[in-house]
Amino acid sequence: MGRPARFDEVAILGGARRVSAEVGPQKLTIAAVAERSGAPVGSIYHRYASRDEMLAELWLDLVAVFQQRFLALLEGDDPLRSGLAAVRHVCDWVRSHPLEARLLLLHRREDFASDRWPARYRRRARALEGRATRSLRAYALRLVGRAGAAELRAIRFALVDLPSAALRRDIEMGASPSNEVQRLLLATCATALRRIERRRASAPRRG
Amino acid sequence: MGRPARFDEVAILGGARRVSAEVGPQKLTIAAVAERSGAPVGSIYHRYASRDEMLAELWLDLVAVFQQRFLALLEGDDPLRSGLAAVRHVCDWVRSHPLEARLLLLHRREDFASDRWPARYRRRARALEGRATRSLRAYALRLVGRAGAAELRAIRFALVDLPSAALRRDIEMGASPSNEVQRLLLATCATALRRIERRRASAPRRG
DNA sequence: GCCGTATTAGAACCGATATTCTAATACTCG
DNA sequence: CGAGTATTAGAATATCGGTTCTAATACGGC
Numbered sequence A, B: 001m002g003r004p005a006r007f008d009e010v011a012i013l014g015g016a017r018r019v020s021a022e023v024g025p026q027k028l029t030i031a032a033v034a035e036r037s038g039a040p041v042g043s044i045y046h047r048y049a050s051r052d053e054m055l056a057e058l059w060l061d062l063v064a065v066f067q068q069r070f071l072a073l074l075e076g077d078d079p080l081r082s083g084l085a086a087v088r089h090v091c092d093w094v095r096s097h098p099l100e101a102r103l104l105l106l107h108r109r110e111d112f113a114s115d116r117w118p119a120r121y122r123r124r125a126r127a128l129e130g131r132a133t134r135s136l137r138a139y140a141l142r143l144v145g146r147a148g149a150a151e152l153r154a155i156r157f158a159l160v161d162l163p164s165a166a167l168r169r170d171i172e173m174g175a176s177p178s179n180e181v182q183r184l185l186l187a188t189c190a191t192a193l194r195r196i197e198r199r200r201a202s203a204p205r206r207g
Numbered sequence C: 001g002c003c004g005t006a007t008t009a010g011a012a013c014c015g016a017t018a019t020t021c022t023a024a025t026a027c028t029c030g
Numbered sequence D: 001c002g003a004g005t006a007t008t009a010g011a012a013t014a015t016c017g018g019t020t021c022t023a024a025t026a027c028g029g030c
Helices: A009-023 A030-037 A041-047 A051-073 A079-096 A098-106 A119-144 A149-172 A179-197 B009-023 B030-037 B041-047 B051-073 B079-096 B098-106 B119-144 B149-172 B179-197
Strands: none
Touching (some): A051 A079, A051 A098, A051 A119, A079 A098, B009 B030, B009 B051, B079 B179
16 A cells, blocks of 8 residues: 555644744745655645645634534523633633634635635535534524524624634734633623624514 | 936835735735836836835835824723724725725734834834824723723724724625624724723722 | 936846655555 | 555756846936
């Protein structure tokens, strides 16, 4: 079955993650990944057709792993409580995965996608996106009783945008999110969610 | 006095802004700026010593212009009211300057500073940073009665991070911020500011 | 009109970096 | 052991894009 591999995808992506976290995905060079992971460039190209594919893989893996737990936490009975649990989990995760947090919260998808992705990656991205949207829609339904565009946007704001906004500064400085920031964030999320919830009563269900 | 200029800084930076807004500052190429502004590369290098300096100039101008109005609005008598006025102004500005908004709210300083800036730019950046910090400190003093690190951070969250988080999605899609998003943002900022204000009573002034 | 100078113009150069290529290796299977 | 193959290894290549350079140009002042 051929020569056994000294450097597999795990090792290579590990190096790529470290390099990306340090200099940013856009400035990641294959040479740097080679140095960091120990693998020669030949081995890297043996696994990945191109730098772009490697970065796509890196990003999609990251999103998938993070999203999984986050969305799972959203499924509890009490929407307010589970929403806050999810946000709290983001804080914890940022503390326990500082490297991955840099990648996920300090960059956008496009920073990892140089031009246009090949179909395979676009498909995976769409799938992840779809899963998130479905979960958030379900969450909106439990919280407000409806899940139109407006509700979805509001929920996204409260559960996704707020956390990344609050945590960004600390992450940038390479620090763990302070308890203070976490408290402020959770309080803000709670009020936002309650504000959204209040629509249940005030506006009639559509259709 | 020599040949009159066909392409001055205004024209060149204009092209650079458009290109940056489209492909992002990191992928901005001199050739693209030349094409967009009509100026030949020679003329660009006649004005700017390097791509880095051009981008630095672009970014610093942008920040200076935006910051000026924003901070001015913060100076009103009633802190809560002026804070919200400032945030409202951000929304308006994003609507009236979609191109500049992309640059300012979708990117970070480092995206414009390839490696290390020459001293002149570092100085200007520090000056802008200092002005902002001073204004926010003064604002904190009016709102909470004190302006320690914690208050500053909370104010930054409410007045800077929240707006950019709320507006980012619309800006990314090239859309104007919807009234709905604006309402949600203002409501959230208001509660955040009130929450911060409440500390005035609950915790004693330091020193 | 002529001179000096700031500017235009774009071709040539050069370094950095992704990608390819060729050769050597180290295993497994028969 | 020998064939076959996946992998390592890194040197060679190709390309892209920033920067430099040389020549031409257009204007103000004398």
